[in-house]
Every structure is written in C-alpha cells, then in structure tokens.
Amino acid sequence: MIQIKNIHAGIEDKSILNGINLDVKAGEVHAIMGPNGSGKSTLSSVIAGNETYEVSEGDILLDNESILELSPDERAHKGVFMSFQYPVEIPGVSTTNFVKTAINEKRKAQGLEDLPAKDMLKLIREKSELLEMDRKFLSRSLNEGFSGGEKKRNEIFQMAMLEPKLAILDETDSGLDIDALKIVANGVNKLRNKDNAVIVITHYQRLLDYIVPDFVHVLHNGKIVKSGGKELALELEAKGYDWLK
Amino acid sequence: MVFENQGKLDLDSNIHTIRTEAISAFEKQGFPTKKDEEWKYTSLKNVLNHDYSVFPKAESAIEFKDVKKYFLHEIESYKVVFIDGVYSSFLSSTTHDGYDICLLSAALKKPKYKIVLDNYFNTIADKNNSITNLNTAFSTEGAYINIPKNTVLPRPIQIVNFYTGNEKEILLQPRNLVVVGENSHVQIIERHQSLSDNVVLTNAVTEIFVNKKAIVDFYKIQNDNENASLIDNTFVQQKEHSIASVSTFSFGGKLTRNNLEFYHEGEHIESHLNGISILDKKQHVDNHTLVKHQYPNCESFELYKGIYDDASTGVFNGKVIVDQEAQKTNAFQQNNNILIGDKATINAKPQLEIFADDVKCSHGCTIGQLDDSALFYMQSRGIPAKEAKALLLYAFGNEVVEKIKIPELKSRITKLIANKLGVKLGFEM
Numbered sequence: 001m002i003q004i005k006n007i008h009a010g011i012e013d014k015s016i017l018n019g020i021n022l023d024v025k026a027g028e029v030h031a032i033m034g035p036n037g038s039g040k041s042t043l044s045s046v047i048a049g050n051e052t053y054e055v056s057e058g059d060i061l062l063d064n065e066s067i068l069e070l071s072p073d074e075r076a077h078k079g080v081f082m083s084f085q086y087p088v089e090i091p092g093v094s095t096t097n098f099v100k101t102a103i104n105e106k107r108k109a110q111g112l113e114d115l116p117a118k119d120m121l122k123l124i125r126e127k128s129e130l131l132e133m134d135r136k137f138l139s140r141s142l143n144e145g146f147s148g149g150e151k152k153r154n155e156i157f158q159m160a161m162l163e164p165k166l167a168i169l170d171e172t173d174s175g176l177d178i179d180a181l182k183i184v185a186n187g188v189n190k191l192r193n194k195d196n197a198v199i200v201i202t203h204y205q206r207l208l209d210y211i212v213p214d215f216v217h218v219l220h221n222g223k224i225v226k227s228g229g230k231e232l233a234l235e236l237e238a239k240g241y242d243w244l245k
Numbered sequence: 246m247v248f249e250n251q252g253k254l255d256l257d258s259n260i261h262t263i264r265t266e267a268i269s270a271f272e273k274q275g276f277p278t279k280k281d282e283e284w285k286y287t288s289l290k291n292v293l294n295h296d297y298s299v300f301p302k303a304e305s306a307i308e309f310k311d312v313k314k315y316f317l318h319e320i321e322s323y324k325v326v327f328i329d330g331v332y333s334s335f336l337s338s339t340t341h342d343g344y345d346i347c348l349l350s351a352a353l354k355k356p357k358y359k360i361v362l363d364n365y366f367n368t369i370a371d372k373n374n375s376i377t378n379l380n381t382a383f384s385t386e387g388a389y390i391n392i393p394k395n396t397v398l399p400r401p402i403q404i405v406n407f408y409t410g411n412e413k414e415i416l417l418q419p420r421n422l423v424v425v426g427e428n429s430h431v432q433i434i435e436r437h438q439s440l441s442d443n444v445v446l447t448n449a450v451t452e453i454f455v456n457k458k459a460i461v462d463f464y465k466i467q468n469d470n471e472n473a474s475l476i477d478n479t480f481v482q483q484k485e486h487s488i489a490s491v492s493t494f495s496f497g498g499k500l501t502r503n504n505l506e507f508y509h510e511g512e513h514i515e516s517h518l519n520g521i522s523i524l525d526k527k528q529h530v531d532n533h534t535l536v537k538h539q540y541p542n543c544e545s546f547e548l549y550k551g552i553y554d555d556a557s558t559g560v561f562n563g564k565v566i567v568d569q570e571a572q573k574t575n576a577f578q579q580n581n582n583i584l585i586g587d588k589a590t591i592n593a594k595p596q597l598e599i600f601a602d603d604v605k606c607s608h609g610c611t612i613g614q615l616d617d618s619a620l621f622y623m624q625s626r627g628i629p630a631k632e633a634k635a636l637l638l639y640a641f642g643n644e645v646v647e648k649i650k651i652p653e654l655k656s657r658i659t660k661l662i663a664n665k666l667g668v669k670l671g672f673e674m
Contacts, residue, residue: 048625052617076627088622092640101636102626109627141640158626 001026001197002047002166007058009046016042018222019058024166027194031208031233032201034219035241040201041085043219044170047199048082049075062166076102077109079165079196083155083172090142095154096124098142099161106162127160131187148175156187163191168199173207185210205237218244260353263367267381274375286560286592287531292474292500295444297416299383305329305409307440309336315438316403319653322434323402325388329409330417332386336405345391346402349420352389361391365424369452369480369508377478377504380450384420387451390433394426394456401432401651406449408473410441421451427484428458432651436466439473451479455487457511462490462650468497468661471526478504485511485540492648493520494658495530496665506535507545509571514543521550521642523665524557525586531560538571538601547578550642553589564596565606572601578608583615583641585634635668 004022008015016039024030034040046053047060049072059066067075090098103123104114115123128138131153143151152172159167169188173181188211192198200211208216208230216232217224218241225244226232276293277284305328316324323346326336332348339347345358352358370377388404406419425431439445455461467475475498481489495501507516522530536545551559561580582591595608615637623633639662646662649655 050621050625052621071630072621072624073627073629073633076625082625084622084625088616088619090619090623090637090640092643093636098623098626101632102623102628105629105632106627162626 001063003061004047005059005061007043007046007055007060009042009053009055011053015056016053016222017046020219020222020224022217022224024197024199026197028215029192029198029200029211029213031213031216031230032199032219033203033205033216033233033236036203038219039222040219041170042222044082044168044199044201047168048072048080073105074109076162076164077106080168081159081162081164081166082168083152083159083170085171085174087143087151087155089144089146091144093142094139095142096138099124099158102158103161123161127157130160130190131157132183133157149177149180152176153180153184156184160187160191164196166197166199167191168201169211170201171203172200173202173204181207182210205233208233220244259363260366264382267367267378270372271375271378271382274378277375283533283562286558287500287502287529289500292446295414295446297414297446298412299416305411307333307336307407307409312336312407312438312440315405315407315436317401317434317651317653317657320651321400323398323400324405325402326405326407327386327419328407329411329415330386330406330419333407344393344396344398345389347389349387349389349422350385352391352422358389358391361424362422365452365454366422367452369454369482369506370450370478371480371504371506374478374504376448376476377450380418380420380448380478384418384450387420387422390421390423390425390431392425392429392431394428396426396429398429398431401434404433404435406437406447408437408439408441408443408445408447410439410443412443414444415446417445417447419447419449421449423451423453423461425453425455425459425461427456429456430460432462432464434464434466434651434654437469437473437475439470442470442472445473446476447474448476449478451477453479453481453489455481455483455489457484458486459484460488463492464649464651464654465491465493465503466658466661467493467495467501470497471499473498474500476502476504479506481505481507481516483507483509483511483514483516486513487511488515488517490517490519490648492517492645493532494661495520495522495524496661498528498530500528501530503530503532503534505533506537508537509539509543512540512542514540516543516545517648518545518547519549519645519648521552521645521662522559523552523638523642523662524559524589525554525665526557527555528557529559531562533560533562535564535566536576538565538567538574538576541570541572541574543571544575545577548645548648549580550645551580551582551591552638552642553582553584553586553591555586556588557586558589559591561591561593561610562596563594563608565598565608567597567599567601567604567606569600572603574601574604574606576604576606580608580610581641582612583638584612585615632668635663635666638666639663
C-alpha cells in the first residue's frame with residue numbers, strides 16, 4: 001500500500017531522516033520504535049506532508065503513485081491519516097463542525113455531494129459510541145481545554161469518521177491512562193480490515209499489547225536499524241535501545 | 246469645501262442656536278489632521294480631497310428589489326430609509342403607534358417633540374470633536390426614535406442610508422436620535438450602502454439615550470464599496486441598571502473611522518462594545534472607543550477583533566476612564582489582531598485612566614499571525630489550505646459573532662464574513 005523508498009529529510013540544514021525504507025501492505029500493522037530524537041515523528045510528518053520538513057531524496061508511493069508533490073489535504077483525500085502526538089487546539093470550531101467540514105471536503109475531492117445531515121449525525125453517533133466519547137465534547141471547540149487523553153480519543157474518533165487507508169498513530173499512547181488506552185486501542189482494532197494499514201509510532205511496548213503489530217522496526221539516527229516480528233518489541237522493552245546503536 | 250447655512254435648517258430657535266454654535270466651533274477647529282493625538286493614525290487628507298456636493302437634491306427612486314439584499318429582509322422590522330440623504334417614504338416602514346420611529350426632520354418641525362429634542366438633541370455629542378460639530382451644523386435628516394417606558398419593541402429597527410451616485414462626489418451627514426424609556430427594549434441595525442462607484446463620504450452622528458433598566462442593542466454593518474468612506478460618531482448615555490451594546494462589523498469601505506463613546510449616569514450599568522474588522526487591499530478602519538465610568542458598581546466589556554490582509558491598516562484606540570467616584574467598577578477590554586498581508590498594519594493603543602482604587606480593570610492586546618501548526622493539522626484532515634485559513638479566521642472572529650442577539654443577523658454576518666474571506670463555510674457556527 002505504502003512504500004517509503006530511501007527517504008532523506010530534514011529541517012533547513014539539519015538532516016533527520018537518513019534513508020528510510022519501509023513497505024507496508026494492506027491489512028498490516030507496523031510498529032516503529034526508537035529512542036527520543038531518532039526521527040519517529042519526523043517520519044510521520046513527512047508521510048502526512050508537513051511542509052516544515054524538506055525531503056531531499058527518495059520517494060513515497062501510495063498505491064504505486066508518488067505522493068511527495070501532494071499537499072497534506074490531497075494526501076488526506078487519498079486516504080492518509082495521521083493521529084497527532086500533540087493535537088492542536090482550535091478555539092471557535094466545534095469538533096462536530098470540524099469533522100463535518102473534513103468529511104465533506106474529502107467527498108468534494110472525490111466528486112461526491114455533501115453527506116446528508118441525517119447520515120452525518122448517524123455516523124457521528126456510531127463512531128463516538130465506538131470511542132465511548134462523552135457527547136458534550138462534540139459540541140465543544142476542537143481540543144480546547146481537553147485533557148491529553150481526551151485529545152487522543154478525539155484523534156481516533158476523527159480517524160473512525162474519515163476511514164483512512166493508511167493510519168499513522170504518532171505516540172497515541174502518550175498521555176493515556178490504561179483504561180483510555182484500551183478504549184483507543186479497541187477503536188483502532190475495530191477499524192482494521194484487509195484493505196487498510198496502520199503504522200504505530202511509539203516509544204513504549206505498552207500500546208503494542210493492545211494493537212498487535214505484524215512487524216516492528218527500530219529507528220535510530222534517522223535509519224531503520226533493525227526489523228522483526230512483534231517479539232522484537234518485547235526484547236526492546238527488556239533490553240532498551242542501547243544494544244542496537 | 247464651503248459650507249453655508251442656507252436658512253432652511255432653522256426649524257426651531259433652540260436648534261438654530263445649537264447649529265450656529267456648532268458652525269463657529271467647527272470654523273475654529275477645522276478638520277482634524279494627523280497632528281491631533283486622536284487622529285495620529287488616520288489621515289483624512291485623501292478623503293477630503295474631493296469637491297463634495299453637500300446639500301442633497303431631490304429624492305432618487307430605488308426599486309425595493311434592487312436593494313432588498315441590503316436589508317435584513319428575512320424578518321419583520323421597522324425601517325427608516327434615506328436615499329442620498331433624503332427620506333424615502335417608499336422604502337421606509339415607520340410608526341407613531343405607541344412610540345415614534347420616524348425621521349428627525351419631521352420631529353424637528355412638530356411642537357409635540359420639542360421637549361424631547363430640547364432634553365436630548367446634541368446633549369452628549371462631543372463638542373470638542375470638529376467632525377461631530379460639522380454634522381450638528383449641517384445635518385438635515387436622520388432617524389428619530391423615541392420609545393416610551395415599559396415597551397419591548399416587537400421587531401428591530403433598520404436604519405439604512407443609500408447613496409445612488411447621482412452626484413459625482415457627495416458628503417452625507419445623517420443624524421440619528423434614539424431615546425429609549427425606562428424598562429424598554431430596542432434593537433437597531435444601521436447600514437450605509439453606496440450603489441455606485443462614485444465617491445461618497447458619510448459623516449454620521451447618532452446619540453443614544455438609554456434610560457433606567459432599558460436594554461438597547463445597536464448593530465452597525467459597514468460593508469460599503471471601495472469608494473465609500475465613513476466617519477461614524479456614536480454617543481451613548483446610560484442611566485442606572487441599563488444595558489447597552491454597540492457592535493460594529495467593518496468589512497467594506499475605503500476609510501472608516503468609528504468614534505464610539507459611552508457615558509454612565511447611574512449605578513449598575515452594563516456596557517458592551519464589540520467589533521470585528523476584516524480588511525484587505527488598502528482599506529483602513531479606525532475604532533476609537535471611550536467608556537467613561539462615573540458611578541460605582543458599573544461594568545464595561547469591550548471586545549474588538551481585527552483581520553488585516555494585503556496592505557490594509559487598522560487602528561484600535563480603547564480609552565477607559567474610571568473616575569474616583571466609580572468604585573467597584575469592572576472594566577474589561579480585549580483587542581486581538583491577525584496580520585495576514587505582508588504590508589498590513591495595526592496600531593493598537595489600550596488607554597486606561599483609573600482614578601478609583603477598588604476596581605477590576607484589565608486589558609489584553611495581541612497581534613499575531615495564523616498558526617501554522619493549526620493549518621497543518623486541518624490540512625492533514627483533508628481541509629484545503631484556503632478553507633483551513635478561512636475557518637481559522639472565522640473561528641478567530643466567532644467570539645464577536647456569537648454575541649449577536651438577532652439570529653437572522655447572526656447568519657447574515659456569518660455570510661458576509663465567509664464572503665469577505667472568499668470561502669463557502671459548509672455550516673453555520
């Protein structure tokens with residue numbers, strides 16, 4: 001589904017990713033682990049199209065087509081979704097209105113009419129129940145004054161609404177207590193199917209107990225230094241990252 | 246420009262005296278220049294550099310269908326409409342049934358209104374403001390609204406000033422008098438609208454008297470075309486336990502100067518001053534406000550937001566004076582600005598003069614740019630950059646829109662904002 005080919009990227013003169021190769025197929029879950037500063041969040045930003053980072057070499061293919069020249073919204077329309085490590089607060093725009101706008105923009109890009117209000121409400125109800133969300137959050141300004149856990153749950157709610165082909169979960173477990181973690185993981189698992197894929201970026205093995213990966217990759221200095229099955233995550237948990245450097 | 250008192254304005258001996266004094270005051274003062282502290286950031290030079298015709302000619306006819314869109318036509322309302330400064334009975338919908346919503350020139354001629362005029366006319370308009378004096382000297386027409394006590398108006402009043410362009414360059418000087426009796430409730434929407442590309446300068450003065458326990462909401466829609474300039478002078482006097490709000494929505498026009506002054510004459514008064522300016526190209530808007538707290542236990546709330554694109558310029562000067570007697574005053578002022586255009590400018594000046602010691606006063610002023618991380622966040626969810634920007638800007642101004650108490654007006658303002666930002670908002674907030 002997504003092929004990352006020898007990606008080099010950085011900010012201004014500082015290089016952060018130094019030749020990443022990753023091939024994720026439909027139906028798979030890949031975990032990317034690594035110490036702080038290894039380039040995990042940069043990788044997710046580059047896939048999502050954050051223009052802060054400059055890609056100097058390599059390519060990213062989604063369904064065999066390069067997406068590097070596409071803007072973040074165009075990538076989103078093709079099915080890329082990133083759950084932010086630090087979701088942005090947007091005062092004055094309610095979660096409901098934000099999600100409605102996002103869905104209808106995607107539909108517009110696909111040449112479809114706006115989703116009828118009735119269907120939209122039904123979808124919102126279904127997905128917010130899946131995430132066991134308090135409905136009052138839906139009418140509040142997006143993420144404004146939300147706790148860390150509420151923000152993350154809101155991210156997965158948006159993912160559920162947008163039904164992406166490729167979901168990148170950037171440190172979704174940080175800031176979540178164990179109950180919220182289970183709910184969020186359960187939500188992600190329910191959304192998984194043979195046609196979509198998930199990249200889980202995490203510092204700790206904990207989340208991977210609930211979202212079980214098919215592959216685990218270790219990132220260090222902007223390169224994947226080791227890949228393996230889910231048991232690699234347990235090994236990292238036991239030994240730390242030092243033995244890989 | 247040459248002004249002459251043509252005699253036809255002398256409708257009443259008191260009014261005649263007021264006008265004569267205003268003429269001589271204006272002759273002494275002249276037009277303000279950038280040397281005046283209060284006009285430091287707004288130059289009238291380009292606006293005054295025209296050969297304006299001053300006295301309106303005969304009424305021009307306008308078909309309602311051609312101007313319907315400038316009215317809040319979705320709801321029933323009283324209307325006081327002027328075309329090129331002349332009252333249009335055809336477009337207006339006035340009343341004398343229980344209260345007076347009519348035109349000032351008629352009120353000036355009728356003896357039964359003399360006492361109201363003597364008590365109120367030109368009593369709070371600023372005599373030190375030469376522009377206001379100019380209006381006092383030469384204005385011939387405007388809305389006259391006199392609501393007795395214990396009256397809740399069943400529908401809002403719209404005061405609309407059209408300019409047809411039948412003169413190449415025209416100076417209009419509407420003069421409104423609003424007197425709201427004890428315990429009464431009035432909502433007013435005011436709009437100036439030019440229907441051609443000819444040059445127009447409007448110098449409007451409105452005096453609003455809010456008696457005991459009365460509630461008055463005044464909305465100003467400033468969405469005129471590129472050759473229209475406006476100097477608006479609005480003075481509000483409030484008695485005890487009254488609540489008054491003036492909300493100013495500035496999207497259009499070449500140069501707009503809003504002088505807005507609130508005077509407290511009693512305790513437990515609430516004053517609200519709200520504004521949004523969304524400007525582009527070379528537009529200029531100057532919001533000059535004054536709240537004078539003279540009695541204890543009163544509150545004022547001021548919220549102005551500005552969005553400046555291209556080479557537009559904004560000024561916010563918010564003066565709050567708390568007299569020594571005005572203990573337990575709560576005065577809050579907030580002014581937030583976003584500069585989008587590389588050449589856009591804002592000059593913001595909060596000015597608090599506090600002479601009482603037991604008060605809560607605060608002011609906050611911010612000047613910023615659009616948040617890139619918020620833009621990326623929205624784009625990553627599939628919202629294109631242009632819509633994302635508009636949504637962020639809309640959200641920025643929404644706090645002010647939320648304060649509009651007439652739902653149809655709220656959705657109208659929402660549409661005007663979306664229009665100005667060049668997007669279709671997929672929903673109403």
